[in-house]
Amino acid sequence: MGHGGNIIEELMTDHREVEEMFSRIESMTGKSPELRDLVDEVTIELVRHSVAEEQYLYPAVRKHVAGGDRLADKELADHGRIEKILKQLEKTDTDAPQRMQLLQLLMDEVSNHIQDEENTLFPKLREACSPETLDDLGDKIRRAKAMAPTRPHPASPDTPPANKLLAPGAGLVDRARDFVTGRGGGGGAPGDGGGGPPAPPRGR
Template sequence: MNQQRPPTPYSATDAIAMLLADHQKVRQLFREFDQIRTQRDEADLKAELVEQLCGQITVHSKLEEEIFYPAVRAAIDDDELMDEAEAAHAGVSDLIRQIETLEPDDEQIDATVSVLREQIEQHISDEENNLFPKARQAGLDLDTLRGEMDELRQELEGEGGSQPAPRAAPGEQGGSEKPSGS
C-alpha cells in the first residue's frame, strides 16, 4: 500500500534544495536578530529569535549528519571535505550549547551569536560551493534523501515541540506566515 506523505512546508524538490531553503531561513533569523540586538526592550523577542535560530540549526545539522552526509560520503571520493563539514558541525554545536546557557540579557550573547553567525556563514559557503555540487554530480537519489530527511525533521520537531512561527522584524507586518521554501 502506497501512502502519500503529508505536505511539508518546503517547496524544495530534492534534499539539496531543502538544505538550501534551511540556509535561507537561518540567514533570515540572523538578520532579524541583528535588527533587535541593541534594543534592551526587546529581550523577549531576542530570546525567542535565539531559540528559533538554535533550534533551526540543530535540526538542520541532524538532517545532514544522520542522512545527507553519510549518503554523500559513500558517493564521493572526498573524505577531507566530509571531515571538514562534520568538524564544522561540532564547532557549531559547541557554540549553541554555550548560547543555551546564557540569559537573553547576558552581555556575551550578542558576541557568541556573532561568532556562531561567522561559523555558519563559512560552513554554508563551503557546502553551497563545494559539497552540494559534488553531491549533485555523484548521481545520488536526492528525492529519496529528501523524503528521509523530511521524516526525520518531523520526528525531531515533534520531540522538541514544533518551532514557533517566525515573528515579524520590528516595523514589519505579520510574521505568522510560513516561510517560502524553508
C-alpha cells in the same frame, strides 16, 4: 519544515530560512525578550538541520563523492563548533555583554558552513548522484526532520516527546537533538522505523 525537491534544494531552503532568522536577530536589541525566543528557535532549527545532514547527507557524500570522507569529516567538525557555541549561548544571561559576541560568532560560523556546503559539497554531490538518488535523499531528509519542533515550546508540551523540550536537566541543544533523533523514547519520524540511524556521538 519540509519544502519539497531533492536533498540539495531542501537543505538550501533551510539555509535561506536560517539566514532570514539571523537578519531578524541583527535588527533586535540585546535585551529584547523577542531576541531570546528567536535564539531558541534558531537553536532548534540548526539542531534539526544538523541531525538531518548527519543522518543522510554526509553518509551519501561518503558513499558517492570522491574524497567524501574528508569532506564529511570537515562538515561534522563545523557542526561540532556550532553546537558548542549554541551551548555557550544557553549558559549566558540575556543581558550579558558577551551574548551578542557569541551570537555574532554563531552567525559567522553558520555562514561559513553554508557557503562551504553550497560552493563545494553540494556541487560535488549533484555531479556524483543521479536525479533519482538526490530526490530519494530529499524524501529521507524530510522524514528525518518530521519529528522536530518548529518552536522551543511545542503546542502540547504535556505529551511525549514534545514535553522533553521543556523537561529540566539537559540544555535545549541536547533536548532538541534527542527530540529529533528519537532518543529517550521520543520515537522516530513517521513511517521511518524509528527516526533513521542514530546521529554520530557528539562531544559535550
